[in-house]
Amino acid sequence: MRAAVISFHTCPLDAPGEKNAGGMNVYVRRLAQELGALGCRTDIFTRKHGHEHQPIEEIGEGARVIHIPAGPVTTPKEGLYDFVPGFTLGVLQFAERNGLRYDAIHAHYWLSGVAALQLRAAWNAPVIATFHTLAEIKKQARLGESEPDIRIEQERRIIAEADALLVSTSHEQIALERLYEVQPAKVLVLPPGVDTELFRPVERTAAHDALGLNGRRHMLLFVGRLDPLKGLDIVLEAMALLEDHDDVELVVVGGEQEGKSETVRLRRVADVLGLGDHVRFVGMVPHEELPYYYSAAEALVMPSYYESFGLVALEAMACGTPVVAARVGGLPTIVRDGETGFLVPWHCPEPFSQRIEMLLTNKGLRDSMGRAARERAALRDWNTVAQETLALYAEVAHTRRSRNA
Secondary structure, three states: OEEEEEOOOOOOOOOOOOOOOOHHHHHHHHHHHHHHHOOOEEEEEEEOOOOOOOOEEEEEOOEEEEEEOOOOOOOOHHHOHHHHHHHHHHHHHHHHHOOOOOOEEEEEOHHHHHHHHHHHHHHOOOEEEEOOOOHHHHHHHOOOOOOOHHHHHHHHHHHHHOOEEEEOOHHHHHHHHHHHOOOHHHEEEOOOOOOOOOOOOOOHHHHHHHHOOOOOOEEEEEEOOEOHHHOHHHHHHHHHHOOOHHHEEEEEEOOEOOOOOHHHHHHHHHHHOOOHHHEEEEEOOOHHHHHHHHHHOOEEEEOOOOOOOOHHHHHHHHOOOOEEEEOOOOHHHHOOEOOOEEEEOOOOHHHHHHHHHHHHOOHHHHHHHHHHHHHHHOOOOHHHHHHHHHHHHHHHHHHHHHHHO
16 A cells, blocks of 8 residues: 655654644654554655755665755745645656655644645545544634634535544544544544653653753653643743742743744743743754653643644653643543643643642652553554554455546
């Protein structure tokens, strides 16, 4: 089998937290690598975003990333829709030049879904759509969130016309049924995996030394793209409420979208709260360094207003680190409240502060939650995810061929 994976707006080679990169980038790359290892030749098509990558890059046995020129590389995500037809044409030309035919098309995010439906018309291959986030759900998650009408319109079209919808949690499935009237048979719930070879516990003192941290303060960790939807200011306010925040430091790993000034805003919030010396913005870090950050922290904090899944929570747990997260989206499917961390049902600093305080002042609780977190994360590996995804590809391809016979 040969699969075309479409990741139009973001390159899976980019590090999470950089520009538009996040958990989706890890998902697309790791899934493709495992599919390739299983014998499914997998090509990821993405828009050329700059000069840092080669036109074609091998990422594993049977898996590669192909960069297709489509519009100026500096175009922000909000302006990419007009370049989808040019991107689609570039994919078709690449396939024709190389004599390639694909058995399944897996689209990630709505812009990729638009391209996938155009490719289906040319290849007569089934389309599997994974959205990672949907405009209607995002709008409901946080007051003031807005999305362009074209996105809302195209997401509804993709949902209606795709051969199958692959989601990470039952929460997404329910949302699709409630907001888009999708038939349950069209949706497969398949949580992402975690690389347990990379994400494993590192002795805390060694992790602190590797990162150049003094180790004298309790460390809280945030990992992800800096965006108001991530709710990082809630953690800052929660830190200010701690009984002794002088001994606590928040390390923030991740960047922001181009043209945004979220870092400046968050620094200002920290200064106003008297936490300027207690928050460290380290920016982007290589993916292979993340286990050191997870292992150095007493807890990972995820105060997001919405997360379709929350892959960083699973990565932290695999490193034996408890998670304090908002009870939103897919996070309750990862974090077991009171066992592997805490789920906070309100976006208020007080309950976050209380849960954080419990972990910082109780080493026995941290250690027991860390062990439980590691055991739970170990149950979800990428090979299992790839096998189930490949079975879905085969099923929808067979159904489409039978229907067109």
